[in-house]
Amino acid sequence: MRKFFRNKGADYLDDPNVSSVGVGYKHVDGKPTGELAVQFTVNEKVSELEALEALGTSPHPESITVNGVKVLTDVIERSYEPAFHRVPEAATPPRKTRLDPIVPGVSVGHTSVSAENLDQLEVLDLDEFRVFQVPLAEIEQRALLRFPQAMRDADLQVAAETIAEPLDSVAAIHW
Known part of the structure; x- marks a missing residue:
């Protein structure tokens, strides 16, 4: 799996709707199944082909073969916003x-x-x-x-x- 992510992971991040790619448990109806999967985190999850084209993205595969082993994929909608805050400079004693x-x-x-x-x-x-x-x-x-x-x-x-x-x-x- 590491080799897959090192070699192919960045290719998936070229998609403007994909914010991260990683390993996690597959979710069905919002609940984890306990089965490991390659997770694609997207800004907006849609299933219609027209909606995918409107977002400038393409559908993700149902599974990926890694070293001859079929690994399921999962798409999770999650948006990330910067959560930084200014820290004041420490006062000199x-x-x-x-x-x-x-x-x-x-x-x-x-x-x-x-x-x-x-x-x-x-x-x-x-x-x-x-x-x-x-x-x-x-x-x-x-x-x-x-x-x-x-x-x-x-x-x-x-x-x-x-x-x-x-x-x-x-x-x-x-x-």
Whole structure:
């Protein structure tokens, strides 16, 4: 039977009235007989030749011979309608929501390392740039370095050569 369906099953589906072909129990007067049959499921079941022609279909055989064995056929009227419904997209949990701009207290980190909380963050809009200011004490702690006292006391108006070496260390921090 499998070989029959693999080789010939698709040919029956070329008929516009046939919606499926399979194996099932033959039905007589709406009740199963217990006898296996090749079932043709059709959108509209008619017996008159004129009605078949109007549907653009042809009559199905009473039986089919499969590997020398005569197998009865059965025609069942059944219409299929799509029964799908839209499933809403799952909401992102608040802890995994992307934040732009980021806010103080948010947990940040790469997926391959543990996350850390980002504290005392201040965002300054300067023309087209966004500058993040982190307390020097936190940078010193993470980079295991000590900034020059001139930089610690100043309001960031320090000569570039004074802060070049500490900033190289800051660039190497894995935030």
